[in-house]
Amino acid sequence: MPMVRPLLDVATPWAAGPAAGDVWLTLAECEARVPLLLVPWLAEPGLLTNRVRAECGAATRLRLLRLELAPMDPEVAHRLGVDDTTCLLREIEFTCGARRWVFAQSVLPQSTVRRHPWLRELGERGLGESLSAVEDVRREPLEYIELAAGHPLARAACPEIPAGGPLWARRAVYRLGGPPILVQEVFLPALGRCD
Secondary structure: OOOOEOOOOOOOOOOOOOOOOOOOEOHHHHHHHOOHHHHHHHHOOOOHHHHHHHHHHHHEEEEEEEEEEEEOOHHHHHHHOOOOOEEEEEEEEEEEOOEEEEEEEEEEEHHHHHHOHHHHHOOOOOHHHHHOOOOOEEEOOOEEEEEOOOOHHHHHHOOOOOOOOOEEEEEEEEEEOOOEEEEEEEEOOOOOOOO
16 A cells, blocks of 8 residues: 655655646547446546445545645646646545545646645545635536556556556546646546445
């Protein structure tokens, strides 16, 4: 199991930056390749936290894996429309019992964190739940990708499965009254199974 790493004062490598040539699609563009049981999870319009809790019940856990100051990937900065060179990188996992269901990575540009310092203090609270309490939050349309086993985001989500099959991920840009954040969610092989 990965250890929780505290917020660092120095930049550390962003292991889950985008791979060259990433093509994020609409669900309509890739749905034919998505396993049928995964489609409702990818298409979930509400909070993923609520969906996991509804499916898993009291065995649901959210665990903070990483919270670090990291270099901002230029492709992500371009996607978000910011000039930041650093970001706060937050990674969490949702588990059902001992099984890991979802890995989520949030990219919080430093300019956004300066405007919304509470983002540093989320701890093990769900980001989506916290955003739902903020006025003027807008989510842009969801985007989807099939991650090959060697993709940096797949390796961040499943470091213990170096040669596993493809994983599906979705991402969305959230605007907090203008300042953006990026949330990427990877659906893991044990999704839907609980001990």
